[in-house]
Amino acid sequence: MKPAPFDYVAATEMGEALEALHQGGTEARVIAGGQSLMPMLNMRLARPATLVDITRIPELSRIEAKGDNVTIGAAVRQSTLERWPDLADRVPLVRAALPWVGHTQLRNRGTVCGSVAHADPSAELPLCLIALGGTVTLRRRRKTRAVAARDFFQGMMSTDLAPGEMITSVTFPAHKTGTGYAFREVARRHGDFAIVACAAIARPDGTATLSVGGVADTPRTLDLPADAQGLDEQLNEFAWHLQARDDLHATARYRRDLVRQLGRATLKEALSCRD
Incomplete structure (x- = not known):
């Protein structure tokens, strides 16, 4: 058609x-x-x-690292961000996730903000934005506003974007010393939509965050306190809380098992990566 x-x-x-x-x-x-x-x-x-x-608007094609944040313009392609020399040092979680985003050909055309606007619950970049506590900057003719990522995504392919409004940039908090990051994903084939994707952040104070995509209608986050006891029980409760459903890619039971096992492995990797 x-x-x-x-x-x-x-x-x-x-x-x-x-x-x-x-x-x-x-x-x-x-x-x-x-x-x-x-x-x-x-x-x-x-x-x-x-x-x-919007691809011909120069100000939307910029990657800006200022202070504790990295801001990605709405016309920045995923491959451009992937090749940005400072990515591994400034936003290591995104650096770990980008190779999982589709295939090279798609990343050469697809934009970072386009993935955020599409709001696919299996997409890697919205998952990273939520995990890191990033923000989405929205602009209309006479108003600009910044929305926390956790509030921007409202459901499957549903966002807080209003008529006449566009995303001009997304902002990722930059790497903080002593923090570890990890990203893992399971898909039927590399480049396919994630059956389950996990992003983990381990902080110097011992607290950690596990964010999961591909299960619920939006990426969901589990905050773990320092020296958390009973991790398996917490992951099991979290897996059931996500209310996984059967579809042609995987059963709900398989997704719950992945949340438990992949979640634990991703958290362990993040803890081992703390610098």
């Missing part, structure tokens, strides 16, 4: 893009990499009246 007819705006500055989105309202969509949107257009699952291309 081919997309339904739509108007195309190739914006070269933010004002132009925001005005087009304002005029289009609920019938306007942003396109950058198009790796999620184009298949939906071709299958006519999405029928926007206007597509606003």
Whole structure:
């Protein structure tokens, strides 16, 4: 199939893009990499009246490391971030997760913010953003707001993005000395959607965070206190709390087992990686 007819705006500055989105309202969509949107257009699952291309806006193609944060513009491709020389030092969790994001060809076109906007519960980058406590910056014609990642994702492919609004950047907290990070995933084949993905953060004070994607409608997080006792019991309770469902990729029971086993292994790796 081919997309339904739509108007195309190739914006070269933010004002132009925001005005087009304002005029289009609920019938306007942003396109950058198009790796999620184009298949939906071709299958006519999405029928926007206007597509606003933001790839020509210079300020959206920047990676900025300032203080304790790394900010990724909405037009930054996943492969660009993957090749950023400071990635391993500044955001090691994202560095560990990026090779699991699709295949090289997809990362060459797909954008970081596009994955966040699509809000697939199996996607690796939204999982990392939630695990690290990152933020999403949203902008409309006369307003800019920053939303915590845990509040931005509201359900399966559902976000806090309002009509006429676009993501301009996402911000990841940078690596802190003494903290360990780990990412693991199980999929039917490398590059496929995750059956279960785990991101773990182990802090100098002994506390840890395990975030899990691919099970619930959004990535979910388990915060573990210092010297946590009964880890197996906590992981088992967390696995049931996620309310896994059977689908064509895996059974609910298999997903629960992965949360227990992959979760423990990812936490152990994060603890061993503390510098």
